[in-house]
Each structure stands twice: as structure tokens, then as C-alpha cells.
Amino acid sequence: MKYFLNIVLFLFITISCVAQEDVQSKIKYYTEKVQNYLDKEKALSGYYSIDKDGIKMFASSKDKLANKVEFFVSWRLYDTFAEKTHIYSDKELINIYFQTSEFTLRPREYPDGVYTKPYDEPHPKLFGYRIAIDAGHIANDYEMGDLEKKYIKMNVDSARGIYDSLQIAEGMLTMATAQLLKEKLEAEGAQTFSTRVNGLNAFGISFDDWLTKYYATAVDSLYKLGRFTLKQKEWLLGPKALKRDKFREVFKDLELAKRAEIINKYNPDFTVIIHYNVDETNLEWNKPTTKNFNMTFVGGAFMKSDLATIEKRFDFFRLLITDDLEKSIQLSGAVVKQFENTLNVKTAKITDAKYLFKGCLPTTETGVYCRNLQLPRFIHSPIVYGETLYQDNLSECKLLNEESDKTKNKRVQQVADAYYKGIVDYIVTPSKK
Numbered sequence: 367m368k369y370f371l372n373i374v375l376f377l378f379i380t381i382s383c384v385a386q387e388d389v390q391s392k393i394k395y396y397t398e399k400v401q402n403y404l405d406k407e408k409a410l411s412g413y414y415s416i417d418k419d420g421i422k423m424f425a426s427s428k429d430k431l432a433n434k435v436e437f438f439v440s441w442r443l444y445d446t447f448a449e450k451t452h453i454y455s456d457k458e459l460i461n462i463y464f465q466t467s468e469f470t471l472r473p474r475e476y477p478d479g480v481y482t483k484p485y486d487e488p489h490p491k492l493f494g495y496r497i498a499i500d501a502g503h504i505a506n507d508y509e510m511g512d513l514e515k516k517y518i519k520m521n522v523d524s525a526r527g528i529y530d531s532l533q534i535a536e537g538m539l540t541m542a543t544a545q546l547l548k549e550k551l552e553a554e555g556a557q558t559f560s561t562r563v564n565g566l567n568a569f570g571i572s573f574d575d576w577l578t579k580y581y582a583t584a585v586d587s588l589y590k591l592g593r594f595t596l597k598q599k600e601w602l603l604g605p606k607a608l609k610r611d612k613f614r615e616v617f618k619d620l621e622l623a624k625r626a627e628i629i630n631k632y633n634p635d636f637t638v639i640i641h642y643n644v645d646e647t648n649l650e651w652n653k654p655t656t657k658n659f660n661m662t663f664v665g666g667a668f669m670k671s672d673l674a675t676i677e678k679r680f681d682f683f684r685l686l687i688t689d690d691l692e693k694s695i696q697l698s699g700a701v702v703k704q705f706e707n708t709l710n711v712k713t714a715k716i717t718d719a720k721y722l723f724k725g726c727l728p729t730t731e732t733g734v735y736c737r738n739l740q741l742p743r744f745i746h747s748p749i750v751y752g753e754t755l756y757q758d759n760l761s762e763c764k765l766l767n768e769e770s771d772k773t774k775n776k777r778v779q780q781v782a783d784a785y786y787k788g789i790v791d792y793i794v795t796p797s798k799k
């Protein structure tokens with residue numbers, strides 16, 4: 367009997383040691399994750415704690431001292447929580463948490479019925495994958511490109527090697543890239559979802575229609591939420607506010623939030639966000655630059671002022687607990703390698719742009735940077751946010767200026783190809799699933 371009790375005691379000690387070791391390794395892993403990827407200025411320790419119980423968030427460092435917890439997930443439940451973030455919106459997750467004080471979520475089906483993953487061969491490479499594609503910006507023509515300030519116009523300047531005037535609207539390039547990528551992904555069995563289709567923005571209407579139907583209501587709602595003062599509201603609704611002001615001050619952020627909302631509803635395996643870059647030092651972009659780089663962004667790199675609201679703290683919490691960030695880094699690493707190989711343009715080092723060393727954190731993958739942009743923060747899936755080549759580089763500008771139907775543009779086709787190859791590399795490499 368004594369012998370038996372000893373065995374039981376031995377097993378108990380062994381199991382609790384293993385459990386303790388497991389908890390210790392989790393504490394170490396998540397502490398390093400915050401330091402490396404989420405806390406850009408090493409100034410956020412007052413907002414979170416990672417200890418033997420689990421991960422806690424606090425609304426302020428004062429609340430942390432008083433142990434007044436805003437969100438908490440235990441080590442026992444954190445896998446369940448991470449899984450649920452792919453089904454529920456931030457608002458739903460926050461509400462459920464406050465209703466029940468713990469993460470016990472009601473069951474809900476995936477939006478499109480049964481969710482399948484690749485299983486038997488010989489399925490096509492991307493069979494069963496759900497991929498969301500977001501074509502950056504909204505322009506379908508140069509006028510809208512100019513209005514959203516994503517437009518390049520270079521006049522004839524033979525001294526600089528420009529013999530015909532050149533013009534590019536980034537929104538037209540991203541849209542064409544998204545269309546070409548969608549065809550490639552679907553040809554290999556993937557299901558895709560696009561945030562903007564048929565020349566319309568994520569609200570499913572044109573910007574002009576949005577102004578007529580929703581602008582005034584949107585300004586009023588934002589005023590009621592405290593985003594605008596009465597004076598700002600009156601100015602925005604008055605005759606002095608230009609279309610460009612209405613776009614920048616009201617529409618832009620609402621439309622980005624809509625993109626994230628419809629992507630999250632689709633519940634993708636991962637999301638591809640497509641942008642083309644410019645040289646930040648080349649203001650106005652009406653003359654060429656000699657610089658040219660590729661890079662990709664993932665979520666993270668929060669600054670101190672970035673945790674001012676409960677929603678933002680929840681986004682930080684969600685990025686910390688789920689493995690979306692780790693998967694985003696792998697996916698983005700695979701894609702940025704293909705940008706360099708396919709486009710023959712170098713991957714940016716952190717010293718190659720001011721916003722990289724000032725606003726980003728490097729990751730284990732070259733050319734993949736944590737940056738607290740809206741979409742990487744809002745989207746509940748792994749992402750790759752691509753910024754390929756500099757449109758204002760002289761040779762790129764000339765290449766991108768070709769063809770009025772940008773799906774026929776050779777350089778755009780190469781960019782779509784690079785995304786596609788990177789995605790396939792990410793999926794077929796066993797360690798990167």
C-alpha cells in the first residue's frame with residue numbers, strides 16, 4: 367500500500383512539475399512575444415500581466431496596481447479563446463466577456479456551412495482554403511486616385527528621362543492585382559472573398575453614392591461618439607468641406623473598418639492585403655526617385671497612445687493570445703521572398719525608410735515588419751499586407767503606366783504571380799502551415 371501511495375505521489379509530483387514547466391514556458395513565450403512584436407516603445411507593461419494564472423489586461427497602470435482586471439484568459443482556456451476569435455467580432459467577444467465574466471461562448475456555425483481543409487490527394491494545392499483578398503484604396507480612375515491622394519503624375523521631362531507624361535492610381539493597380547490573384551488561387555481550388563468588387567468600395571456602393579446617402583448620418587454618429595466636436599461637425603456638414611476632406615476625415619476609416627468587418631464575417635484562413643509603395647521622401651510624387659523596395663506588414667508595434675480605448679486594448683490582447691501574428695509572419699516572409707525573386711526588387715531593411723525604424727518592429731523574417739495599421743489590427747486571421755515596389759521609381763512608373771486595363775499590365779501580372787507563389791510556398795511547406 368505504501369508502495370502504491372509512493373507511486374501515486376510520484377506521479378502527482380511529476381504531473382504538476384510538467385504542468386508547472388508548461389506554464390513557465392508559456393509565460394516566457396508570451397512575455398517575449400509582447401516585447402518583440404507588440405510593445406514598440408517598451409512602455410506598455412502597465413497594461414498587461416503574464417503570470418502563472420494566465421494573461422490579464424488592465425485599462426491603465428493604476429488599475430494594474432489595484433489589480434482591477436479588464437480582460438483575463440487563463441492558460442487552461444486560452445486555446446479556446448484564440449479559436450473563438452476567428453468566429454466572433456471584437457464587439458461580440460467583449461460583450462460576451464462582460465456578460466459572463468469568462469470565455470464561455472455560445473456555439474455558432476461557420477458562415478458558409480461546413481468548413482473543410484485539404485485531406486486526400488490529389489486535390490489541387492489550395493483545395494479547401496478560404497482566402498480573403500483586399501485591394502488597397504478605392505480608386506477605379508485617376509480622378510478618384512487624385513482625390514484619395516494615391517496618385518502619381520509625372521509630366522514630360524527629358525532631362526529626367528520622361529518622354530511621355532506618366533500617371534498611375536494605386537487603387538487601379540491593387541484592384542487588377544487582386545483580380546489576377548483571385549483567378550490563380552481559385553484555379554488551385556481555393557475559395558476567395560474580395561472586399562471590393564465591380565468598381566465599388568467595401569460598402570458596396572460608389573464614393574459619390576455614399577456621400578449622398580450616408581455622409582451626414584456618419585458625421586452625426588461620429589459626433590455622438592465623441593470623435594468630432596460640435597465645431598468640427600458643423601464644418602464637415604457645411605459648404606467649406608471639400609470632397610477630399612469628407613473622404614479623409616470621415617469615409618476612409620469607416621470604410622477600412624467595413625473591410626475588416628466583412629473579412630471577419632467571411633472567416634478566412636488568411637487575408638491578403640495588396641498595396642503598392644512610394645518613396646516617402648519624394649513628396650507629391652511628381653518626379654522620379656531612384657529608390658525601390660518591397661516589404662510586408664503584420665500587426666503589432668503598439669505605441670503608448672495606442673491603448674487608449676477598450677477596443678484597442680482588446681485588439682492587443684487578441685493579437686497576443688492567438689497565433690495569428692506568428693502565422694502572419696510566416697506567410698508574409700514567404701510572400702516577400704517571392705516579391706524579391708519575381709520582381710527583382712530588393713527587400714527593405716529597417717533602415718531603408720523612416721516609418722520602418724520609427725513605427726515598426728522587425729520580425730524573424732527579413733522584410734516583415736510589425737506595424738500598428740488598422741487592418742492588421744482589426745482582422746481576425748493571419749494576414750500578409752504587401753507593399754511591393756515604389757511606383758515613383760522611374761522604371762517602375764514607366765512599366766506601371768502601360769495598358770489602360772491594368773490586368774493586362776506585365777508588371778502587375780508579375781506582382782500577382784509573386785503573391786501567388788508566396789502563398790503556395792507558405793501552404794506547401796509543412797512547418798509553415
Ligand SMILES: [Zn+2]
Nearest residue numbers: 502536641642
Ligand atoms: Zn497603399
